[in-house]
Amino acid sequence: MDDFTTTAMSVLITEVTKRATSAVLDRNWLPELEQGKRLLQQLLDSYAQEQFTSKYVTKILKIRTLHSPESDVYLNEIYTPLTLRASGDGGGDFELRVKDDKTIEHSGIVNIVGIAGQGKSTVMRKLFWEELKKSKRIPFFIELRKVETTIFEYLKETLKNIGIMASDDDISFLLQSKRIVLMLDGFDEIRLDYRPKILKEITDILNLRYQCPIITSSRPDTEICREVGVNSYTVQPLDxxxxxxxxxxxxxxxxxxxxxxxxxxxxxxxxxxxxxxxxxxxxxxxxxxxxxxxSVPDFYSKLFMTLFQRHDKIKNYTRERKSNYPDEKINDVFNSFCFNSLNKGDSDFTSRTLNKYITSSLDLETLDSSEPQLVWSDIIDITCLLQQDGYDRYLFLHKSIQEFHAAQFLADCRHERKVSIYSQILDKIDIDHKWDNVINFLSKVDENDFSEMFLIKKCQSIDLNHINTNKETVLSNAMSKILDNKYISISYNSDNGALMFNGRDYLQSFTFISTFNLIEKGNRNLIEEVEKPVEDSIRRLNEIMSGIDNSMKSEDLIEKILSISKDRVNSAMAGERKLEIPLEPFLQLLGFYDVLKKVVYSYLMSYYRGVYKPKARQLEVAERILDLEFRIS
The missing domain is CATH 1.10.8 (Helicase, Ruva Protein; domain 3)
Incomplete structure (x- = not known):
């Protein structure tokens, strides 16, 4: 980035930020929200304005990329418009091209969904900039992986860091003002055990209680993608x-x-x-x-060595190196580092944690580990796949870099270790999705062992290989796995006898079906046919309560609903209870359990014939060929 561009952008960002702040403050505020307005008025102070612009806005609009590894570039220098697709109120899909002067003005929660490397964070930053330019709301951009307590506390600390002192009440009134929008990036990067807490804060506190507009981003099939009332906007592939x-x-x-x-x-x-x-x-x-x-894996597989050796291919250039290991060994160390850190849930490092991981990787490769900093310094300085981001903070250029090289590590493991690691991933893959993109890469870079040690084993874990000879047992076990710990949430008002649907668990979430889809299609997208019996049962419940369906009296339905409900929670409203009902008896009550059973059987047979059987046959043929090739004569 040249000096002229830096100066010009700095002036532009300052002017846009000042104009947005003034415009938002000049709008009509409800008298009861005046306290929130006074908080924002602190931005008119010259010091707070400068801090907000330089420490916050500018930082969000600067990006370090692979093609510019040694200096930041502004978003507008590299951004190309991306397209989002969403479902409209009338049921049809519509597309939004995220470009200049385009914002998302939805008043609820919008979740931008995209696969690895699809530009979710970049789109979020673009929307942040366009919100500022539009000057109707002040956007606050938060990377969710950095939130250690609550989003509320993180926002409070962010304001404090730019010189704005705020009490909890101040922030509460600001959130209610509809004069700000929260942009919460990377829901999928939150620790798995921490996600329910953050999701509840997003849906129940920030949006439901404060009615604050929220835009989030996530990879597909995280908890927020399945949340009722969250509108998903899916990033479309580049043309x-x-x-x-x-x-x-x-x-x-x-x-x-x-x-x-x-x-x-x-x-x-x-x-x-x-x-x-x-x-x-x-x-x-x-x-x-x-x-x-x-192929996509071919891109990643060539990347490390290409970048590590690129200076060697430039005539008369002598590359400076701090470590003295062969290039291939550095590549192996990087693969090990990526696997180990991904397994521990780390993608954000300090020099201390880098030393720890690289030392472990050097030991694994039986290399001298006395100076690990020389190795990670070479990786950062030469490949730029790992980059410094501020003082003593290091990040992968992109999460998919870590995931591919973790997959490559497993692909290169000796047989015994590989069997063990695949087995451990199998035990967790239904509920722990951090391995999803690794699995996608492994299906290409380790095709035969992946098929034998993962795909076949996963199918056998539900006895899919016996579905032709033991149909009822296989189907019964599959139904139990699908419906286990799955609930529908209903509000019941004892004063007027009203039942109201609040939300439900998706049958495929955290089950073998979700993982089967990942293996076959590379994603965990829901299969509509599997979810339809639940949707139909909810529709029938509503029709019985409204008198459209006369097959059961509404009072009889209420009595039976109450008899199968669990974990009743008192509502804040008088006379209202929130009921959690297990899905299995709910489906049986509404007459859709057998319908679901037929759908699941059809799905299992389709997977058996289309995925399991061809792959099992392919492995059998390969085994016979190997037996012939290596038979001792």
Missing amino acids: VEDVCHLLIKLNANNKPVELVDLVRNNEYLQQTLVTPILVNLLFVSYPYLDSVPE
């Missing part, structure tokens, strides 16, 4: 024009534009380059590649 536009943006240093022509004339590349991270990886590594990558 060829998006790819070319991004490449031109990245071409600020006048690198050869031949890459754009290559993409336009290569249909396979167009099908592969569906996320911004892949376009960035191609742009940076292309000048040093011996061949164009042929």
Whole structure:
């Protein structure tokens, strides 16, 4: 970033921030929310304004990228518009192109959903900037992985850091004012055991109690994606024009534009380059590649060594190194480091934790581990796949970098260790989704062992291999796994006899079906046919209560609902109780249990025939070939 750009952007950000603050304060505020307005008025102070602009807004709008590893770039220098798709109120889908002057003005909770590397955080930062420019609301951007207590406390601490002193009441009134919007980035990066607490704060406290507009982001199939009342906006894959536009943006240093022509004339590349991270990886590594990558895993597999050796390919350039290990060994150490840190749930490091992880990885590779800092310094300085972000804080360029190299570590493990690790992942994969993208990579880079040690074993864990000979037992066990600990939430008002649906658990969440989808399709997207019997049972409940369905009296339905409900919780409203009802008896009561059973059987047979059987047959053939090849004569 040159000095002129830095100065120009600094002036622009300052002016936009001042204008937004003044405009929001000039709007009509309800008298009872005046305390929240007084909090924002502190931003008119010159010191607070400067701190807000330099320490907060500017930091959000600056990005460190692979193509600019040694200096920050402003968002607008590299951003190319991305498209979000959502369901409209009338049931049809609509698309939103996130570009200049576009914001999401939804008053509830919007969740931006995207796969690894699809640009969720970048879209959030773009929306942050456009909110400021629009000057109707002040946006507050929070990376959820940094929240250690509550979002409320984190916001309070953020304001304190820019010189704004606020009490809890001040912030409560500000949240209720509808003059701010919370942008909560990376729900999937919250620790699994901490997510329920944060989700409850987002839905019940921040949005329901304070009615504060919220925009979140997440990978697919996290808890917030399934929450009732949360509107999902899905990031769409890049098309060829998006790819070319991004490449031109990245071409600020006048690198050869031949890459754009290559993409336009290569249909396979167009099908592969569906996320911004892949376009960035191609742009940076292309000048040093011996061949164009042929798949997504091929992009990642070439990346480390290409970047680590790129200076060697520049004529008359002598690369400076701090460590003296062979390049391949450094690559192995990086793979081990990625697996170990991912397994521990770490993606944010200090020099101390880097030393710990790299020492462990060097020991594993039987290398001298007395100076681990030399190794991680080389990884940071040469590859830029791990980057410094402020004082003594280091991050992966992108989460998918850690995930791919973790997969590569497992693929390279000796047989006994690999069997053990696959088995441990299998035990947790239904409920712990941190391995999802690793599984996607393993299905490509470790295809045979992945099929034998993971895919086949997962199918056998529910006895899918016996479905033709023991149908009823297999189906009964599958139904138990699907319905175990699944509830529907209903409010019952004893004063007027009203029943109201509040929410429900999804059948496929944290079950083998979700994992089966991951194995087959690379995602955990819900299968509508499996969820439909539950939706139909809720519809029938509403029809009985409204008198449309006369097959059961409403008072009889209420009596039976009360008899099967569990964990009754008193509501804040007089005469109202919130009922938690196990889904299995609920479906039986409304007549949809057998319907679900047929749907599950159909799904299991389809998976058996389409996934399990072909893969099992393929492994049998491979085993016979190996027996013939290595038979001693």
